[in-house]
Every structure is written in structure tokens, then in C-alpha cells.
Amino acid sequence: MSNEIRKDYILDRWVIIASERAKRPTDYSGKPHERAETKTCPFCPGNEKMTPPAFLLYLPSDGGIKRAKDSEGRRVRNWVVRCIPNLYPALTPRKPVALVEDELHRRRDGVGAHGVIIESPNHDEHPNNARPEQIELVVQTYSDLLKDLSRWEYVSIFRNHRKEAGASLSHAHSQIIATPKVPRRISDELAASRRWLKRKDGCPYCEIIQKERDSTRFIFENRSFIAFAPWASIYPFEFWLLPKKHQHTLLQLRGKEKKEFSRALRTCFGSLATILNDPPYSFGFHIAPNHGQHEYFHWHLEVYPKLSIQAGFENSTDMFINVTPPEVAAQSLKELLPHI
Ligand SMILES: [Zn+2]
Numbered sequence: 436m437s438n439e440i441r442k443d444y445i446l447d448r449w450v451i452i453a454s455e456r457a458k459r460p461t462d463y464s465g466k467p468h469e470r471a472e473t474k475t476c477p478f479c480p481g482n483e484k485m486t487p488p489a490f491l492l493y494l495p496s497d498g499g500i501k502r503a504k505d506s507e508g509r510r511v512r513n514w515v516v517r518c519i520p521n522l523y524p525a526l527t528p529r530k531p532v533a534l535v536e537d538e539l540h541r542r543r544d545g546v547g548a549h550g551v552i553i554e555s556p557n558h559d560e561h562p563n564n565a566r567p568e569q570i571e572l573v574v575q576t577y578s579d580l581l582k583d584l585s586r587w588e589y590v591s592i593f594r595n596h597r598k599e600a601g602a603s604l605s606h607a608h609s610q611i612i613a614t615p616k617v618p619r620r621i622s623d624e625l626a627a628s629r630r631w632l633k634r635k636d637g638c639p640y641c642e643i644i645q646k647e648r649d650s651t652r653f654i655f656e657n658r659s660f661i662a663f664a665p666w667a668s669i670y671p672f673e674f675w676l677l678p679k680k681h682q683h684t685l686l687q688l689r690g691k692e693k694k695e696f697s698r699a700l701r702t703c704f705g706s707l708a709t710i711l712n713d714p715p716y717s718f719g720f721h722i723a724p725n726h727g728q729h730e731y732f733h734w735h736l737e738v739y740p741k742l743s744i745q746a747g748f749e750n751s752t753d754m755f756i757n758v759t760p761p762e763v764a765a766q767s768l769k770e771l772l773p774h775i
């Protein structure tokens with residue numbers, strides 16, 4: 436393979452796939468996961484007082500799960516998933532304040548919501564090694580929170596794993612930020628999907644699924660989900676997970692599909708952790724905004740391993756260099772899929 440410049444499926448975003456200096460998994464000298472902190476973990480059971488009161492808890496109940504909450508003075512124990520407000524919120528829920536601005540200095544008040552989802556009482560129960568039932572509870576939590584935050588324009592659910600990818604605590608957790616404005620990447624994907632719909636009368640992601648299923652970038656599929664390394668991957672070992680059925684939001688997942696999504700997560704992250712020695716990564720869901728008609732959009736999860744540093748070229752041009760072709764990444768990920 437020689438070097439080439441690839442365009443994202445639908446976005447105007449270009450990536451230099453640098454095959455001539457291609458890196459294989461062994462070239463990323465991953466060190467085994469070191470515990471980032473030695474201090475008491477505020478997310479571990481028994482330390483609930485160290486965090487603000489939980490606004491949502493899952494408690495075991497008669498073989499099922501029931502929802503509960505902490506109060507200011509009392510912290511509930513025995514939880515299996517715990518959601519708390521972020522101590523250092525990027526956005527806060529309150530009445531917006533009018534701010535002075537001019538044409539060159541536009542601004543909005545920082546209203547919104549920022550929560551942390553503690554995914555398990557077990558410190559190290561991450562998607563790559565979690566019990567599938569526990570991942571199902573986390574997926575259920577995502578869905579409950581999406582519903583609860585539907586008054587905001589957009590809700591972003593994301594996860595940072597390990598310090599190098601931005602996680603300040605190593606306990607298994609994801610985050611959720613509700614914003615009063617649709618973020619740029621989402622609005623770009625919405626606009627490109629609408630253009631595709633107009634031109635081809637269909638959904639680009641449904642077509643991408645058909646094409647990538649038979650490509651060298653294919654990684655995994657079960658009845659309801661598919662994973663592949665995208666054509667113009669920005670990051671080495673980037674992969675995407677999509678529902679095979681056209682759905683615009685996570686809220687459309689039925690019980691069985693949630694199960695299959697959880698298993699797909701466990702399988703793909705299991706393989707990623709095996710190949711690259713539990714690398715730092717981030718992931719984020721791309722879903723339709725809460726307001727307006729966006730049924731044409733196809734929700735998905737994008738996973739970005741952090742193995743390279745974006746620097747001068749990327750930051751100053753918004754063009755990217757990826758030294759691991761997605762075909763090479765997919766091949767390695769596919770070979771080491773665990774059987775769940
Ligand atoms: Zn912990």
C-alpha cells in the first residue's frame with residue numbers, strides 16, 4: 436500500500452493514511468495499566484460521602500433493579516450503578532444570564548448539565564473485562580439519563596479511559612454533558628446525512644454498513660450491531676459501532692438489542708485491550724438532537740484510541756495523519772476478538 440489521502444464518508448474531513456510508515460500493534464509500546472492514583476477512590480463503595488449526592492442509583496431489588504437517589508444527608512449503599520453531578524462541571528443547570536456580546540465576541544451563558552456515571556462498584560470493571568450484565572446496566576443508565584435530559588438541545592455521552600485520555604480517576608466511569616446548542620461535529624453529520632437523503636433517498640450509514648461488512652475494515656457483527664474501522668480513520672485503531680437497523684437515538688433500543696449492544700462493546704473493547712495492553716482511549720455517542728425531526732440520522736458510537744499525539748499539522752490544518760491504515764487495525768482487532 437502506498438500513502439493516500441482519504442475523505443471521511445460524508446464529512447469534509449481528510450486524513451493522510453501513511454501506509455509507508457505504517458505502525459503495527461507491537462510498535463505501540465503499551466505499558467501495563469498503572470493505577471493513576473494511590474489515594475482513596477471517591478467512586479469506590481464506602482466512600483460515597485466524598486462525592487455529591489447521587490441523582491440516580493440502581494439498586495438490586497427482587498432479582499431486578501430499582502431506581503433510587505441519595506439525599507443531602509444520606510448516601511445509599513449497595514448500589515450497582517451510581518450517577519453523580521460532576522464536581523467541576525463544564526456546564527451547570529440554572530437560568531441563563533443575558534451576556535453582552537458583539538459580532539466578533541459572541542457568547543452564551545454556560546448552562547447545561549454535567550454528570551458522572553460510576554459504571555460499577557468494582558473499581559476495575561471496564562467495558563473490556565466487565566460482566567456483560569453489568570454493561571447492560573450501564574447501557575440502561577445511558578438511556579435513562581438521555582430521557583431525563585431531553586429538555587436540553589443535545590446530550591453527549593462519552594468515556595475517557597486512563598489518564599493519557601483525560602480520565603482524572605481510574606475507577607470505571609463515563610460522563611454525560613447536556614448542552615444548550617448542537618455541537619459542531621453532530622451538526623456536520625446531520626447536514627451531510629440530510630444532503631445524502633436528498634440526493635440518494637436513503638441513509639449514508641445504512642449504506643456504509645452494507646459496504647464495510649464485506650470490506651477489509653470489518654471487525655465484528657452480531658444480530659443487531661456491527662463494528663468496523665472507518666475508511667478515513669483519524670486515529671490508529673479507531674473503530675465505530677453501529678446498530679444495523681436504522682435508529683436515530685439510543686432510546687429506540689429494545690431489550691434484546693441492549694443485550695447485543697453490551698456484548699458488542701465487551702467483545703470489541705476486549706480485543707482492543709488485548710492487542711494494545713489496555714490502551715488509553717475515548718469514546719463518544721453520536722445521536723440525534725432532542726428537538727426537531729431527525730429520524731433520518733443513524734446513531735453510532737465512535738471509539739478513539741489514544742496512541743498518537745495530534746500536534747502542529749493537525750491543530751493548524753484540521754487534516755490528520757494516521758500511521759496505522761484502518762485495514763491493518765481491523766485485521767488485528769478481528770483476530771483477537773474474545774468469545775463472550
Ligand atoms: Zn474506585
Ligand SMILES: [Zn+2]
Nearest residue numbers: 638641681733
Ligand atoms: Zn441508517
Ligand SMILES: [Zn+2]
Nearest residue numbers: 624721735737
Ligand atoms: Zn459520528
